[in-house]
Amino acid sequence: MSDAIEVLGGAFLLFVWHATLLLSAVWAIERLGGLKHPGWAELAWRVALFGAFASVGFEIASVRNAVWETPASAQPAVDVSASPTSPTLASATIQDAPNANRANPPKTSAASAAPLGEESATATPTKAAKATTSAPIAYAAPSRPWELDARTIEIALAIWLAGVLVFAWGTLRQAFALRRLKRRVARRGEAPSEAVAASVARLSSQMGVPTPVVHTLPDLPGPLVLSGVFGRGAILLPRWVDGLDETQRIALLAHEIAHLQRRDPLWRPLQRLALVPLFFHPLAWRAVRRLEALAETLCDRAAVERSGSARALAECLAECLARQTDASSRSRFDPSAPYRSMWAVAMAERSDGIVARVRHLLEASPMSLSSIPKSVRWGAAALALLAVLALPGVWVVVRDRDQSLQVTYRNGGTSYRMTSDMPVAGDRYRIDVRGDVEFDAGETDVVRLGPGASVEIEEKRGALLRSIRIVGENGRIARHYRVDDVARPLDADGRAWLAGAVPDLYRLTGFDAQRRAKRLLAEGGAARLLVEIDAIRSDGVRAEYLGQLFAQATLDDAQFERAVAAIEAMESDFEKRRALGIALERDLFAPTDQARLLTIAAGFDSDFERAEWLSQATPRFEIGEQERPHWTKTLAAFDSDFERRRTLERMIEAGRPQPLATAIALQSARAMSSDFERRSLLEKAADSGIAVSDTDYLQVVDAMESDFEQREALLALIRSGMPTRERSEAILRSLRSVDSDFERSEVLDALAAKMPNDAALIRAYRDLTRDMSDEARGAAERALDRFRNG
Structure with missing residues (x-):
């Protein structure tokens, strides 16, 4: 695993741990009846949502300094010199x-x-x-520290990163929608009425906010607040605002200006961005929903304070809800519709939230809460930051x-x-x-x-x-x-x-194996390196040093025998095959070693490694009758028909002599279970141009159960050349095991086009058609017309 994965995995798990602690704490306090004041609730949820970012950053920095910047006075460092004493280790x-x-x-x-x-x-x-x-x-x-399995962390990180990409793309689309909305305002925005402009200027002055840019859009269902249009905050109003009475208009405008006063157009995207790495966390989603709801509650309070009428604001919200429902039905599939831009702050977004706010305004007394002084808010925020930084520094x-x-x-x-x-x-x-x-x-x-x-x-x-x-x-x-x-x-x-x-x-x-092997050879020759190889318990490192031995040393027979014995002692088939392959590439094996190498291959547990090794070794040795039993035994060790088939194909391609290698391959194919693998091998043999034994070939065909695969294998044999009388008779005998009239007819048609004009052969051909359907039998008889015509 890379260092980046280790760092990212540890930071990710610590981030999740801290975020869960903070969000759960605020959720629990709120569930128990605390945080009644929306201002305190908003502060708590912001600390919970953003605190994990600060705490993890602080933890990384503090751990780095604590571990690496150590004092230089605790104990003296001492030079090392002693004779080696190696502990016993487990096989790995x-x-x-x-x-x-x-x-x-x-x-x-x-x-x-x-x-x-x-x-x-x-x-x-x-x-x-x-x-x-x-x-x-x-x-x-x-x-x-907590220690976790790396594979688990890698899977979790992969899933998390995929989710982050998906949600980051969604957030980016919202940002693009906001950008398009700002361009739309610049092109199509209309100036507000004089009454609206005057009310905005007066309320902005009273609330200590720079007078925002105000525009009217004809198809806007409800008010929106944006940041950064023309360098200042902006309020977008629907045309129906001009029809409100004075109290309603002041309540609506005060609500929007309160958003600018609180910098909600900046908090909204920050909250959405914080949600991206926490997309999987249900409490993070709740935090964002609560923060947006609390922002509306606090702006409602400011609007009621300025207008003096909770009912006026409730009537504005009800009008927004009605207009929004109508607009949504007409623009449901338009992702750039202004009222669906999630980075813009709308007066009324979620219908259930609007209903709750209206009920709250009309039935309760929510606006009696006093404002939290700015100095108190800053002091509470500082204390919260200290609490966040004091979270348990548990690194995973x-x-x-x-x-x-x-x-x-x-x-x-x-x-x-x-x-x-x-x-x-x-x-x-x-x-x-x-x-x-x-x-x-x-x-x-x-x-x-x-x-x-x-x-x-x-x-x-x-x-x-x-x-x-x-x-x-x-x-x-x-x-x-x-x-x-x-x-x-x-x-x-x-x-x-x-x-x-x-x-x-x-x-x-296997660290620095090449140079170390060279040094050991200089110290004591191949015998010294073989002693070191015997002391190595890891198959991978042993294979590495055997490769260096084969590459750098000249071995006598006894030393080479010792090296091969070291290969045989390995447990890993991959490393065993790798070491054998290095020796094979350097032509270190004699023809007399063939039987031993086949015995080693037969002992492999992995069919893949056996297939790889035999495919590499096949061209290097000439197969004789003496080695035939060893090849047969080694090929019988395969459980996988696929691995056996590709090994047998390699024997047909590169075995020496090819006729004997092909005969061994065909005999081994009879033990396969897959008709598809059998047929694929037979096609390879038929197309090789080698004189294939009809008996060996057709015994494989007869072992098949699939009529289709039998047909394809027989057609391949017919295509390989003009069949003799003996081959034609053998094909007809084999064809008796094909039950399908269609498949049998296909083979008979192809055979009739090439077989010799022999009366006994034609009689055998016709005997095979007697139990076929009339249609299939007629087609087979017509295929014999070439003998009648010529």
């Missing part, structure tokens, strides 16, 4: 990341993932080491699987991770290498760290927990060693433990 299945190249990792720094721990130390230089300070990265694990660390053995290596474009289980329950072993790292020749310590590089090792054996973190600090290599989570100087026991862990890194990851 290698999982290569895309574009992985274990042999030659590029010399570039890599982003670092969640470290296993952070210890402070004063760095002292080693003799061979020189490194720059480790560059901070986007995140590291804090002291309270994304790991491939929660397994006890984990090894990670990343350097630039190279990415590698493997996971497995330790042989003893409760034991744990983790190695994490990031960036350009170089170890000494004795494989006991780090001698060079590239920019941003680090090495982290953690091991728990029984009750003993040890860890070390090697990083660049202030231009030096610092080693932070801990035993049972207590910082310790790196003593002799610690040096021996580290010296054993470094070879583990090589043996578990």
Whole structure:
């Protein structure tokens, strides 16, 4: 998994966690009867909706500083030198990341993932080491991590990103609709009446708002408030506003100006944008609905205060509802209709909300609530921000699987991770290498760290927990060693433990395999490298080192036998096939090795890997009668008819000698279950130009149950050349198992056009038509007319 996925996964889960905490808290308080004042309710819901963005950003920044900017005074760093002592590890299945190249990792720094721990130390230089300070990265694990399976996180992120794209597109369409509406206002907007203009100017002055631009649109069902038209806020009014009395007009205009006073045209798109990454969260949708409803409630209060009449405002809302219903029925499918632009603030949008507001205005006394002083609001907002930043800093660390053995290596474009289980329950072993790292020749310590590089090792054996973190600090290599989570100087026991862990890194990851294999060969030749290969438990790394052995060394018979035995000991069919393929490409196998290689292939569990290996090996060996039983046994090991068929096709194409290879392939095809795969192979054999044995071919045909597939296979044999009398008789015998008159007639027609003019053959032909329908029998008889005419 890439560092970007790890960072995004951790940030996403922390974001969801904080958003859920905040939104749930406000929802619960409101359900319990709190937040009666709409102003306090609005503040609470805004903090809940936007707070997670602030808290997660703060958490990332604080974790980054806490982990990477450590003091340089807690403990001394010590040079490492000791003899290697390697712990016993579990067998592991290698999982290569895309574009992985274990042999030659590029010399570039890599982003670092969640470290296993952070210890402070004063760095002292080693003799061979020189490194720059480790560059901070986007995140590291804090002291309270949650670990989740990486595959689960990847699926969740994929679904989330798909949803974000869908909702972002919808939000973008709303923004475009608003832009079109503004252009429409510029083209078609009409000046308001003098009475409306005077009321707007007077109310704007009283409410401390710059006088907005006012326009009338002929087909607008209700008032709208926009931001940014002609550089100022704008109010769009329908023509029916001119018919209102003075009190109603003041109530309506005061409501719209209150939106501008509260900056609702700016809050509305921000709330919609905040909803995009939280599209899946039901409480986020409730937050947006509540905020929009509360904005209308507070503007209603301001309108009643200015007009002095709740009824006047209720009558305006009722008029909006009536006009909106009529307009919606006429413009239902027009997404750019002004009253459907969700970024514009409309006086009346949702019909159920309008009815509730009208009832509230007429039946209750909602306007008696006092305004919240601005200083109080700012103070409450500051306290809320502090509460948000104090949310639990739980970072979700994304790991491939929660397994006890984990090894990670990343350097630039190279990415590698493997996971497995330790042989003893409760034991744990983790190695994490990031960036350009170089170890000494004795494989006991780090001698060079590239920019941003680090090495982290953690091991728990029984009750003993040890860890070390090697990083660049202030231009030096610092080693932070801990035993049972207590910082310790790196003593002799610690040096021996580290010296054993470094070879583990090589043996578990295949890190720098090409250069290491070259060095081992220089030390002790092929025998030294074979000893190292025997010590490697990972099939993938063993295959890598065997490939280097085959590429760089000259082997005698005993050494080659030992290498093949190492291949046979592998559990992974893929790695087994890969190692065999390297040896095969270098012509290291003798003809006498053919039987052994076939036995190895027969032992594969994967039909795919067996097919791949046999397809690669087939052209390299000449098949003799002595090897025929081995080929038959290996081909019988297939469970998949598809994999068997493509292997047999390869034998027909490239087997040597072709007649024998084809005969073995046809005999193996009889064991297939799929008539389609049988027929496909027979067509390949018939079209190959090889002299195919009629007996072998037709035995495969006779094993079929499908009349259609039998017909196609027989037609392919007829097309392959002029059938002899013997082949024609064999085809007629095989055709007796075809029950369908149509399929039988098709074959008879094709055979009659090519078979020899032989009286006994014609009698056998006619005998086959006796139990056919009159129509089919007549067509078959007509096909024999060429003998009568000639």
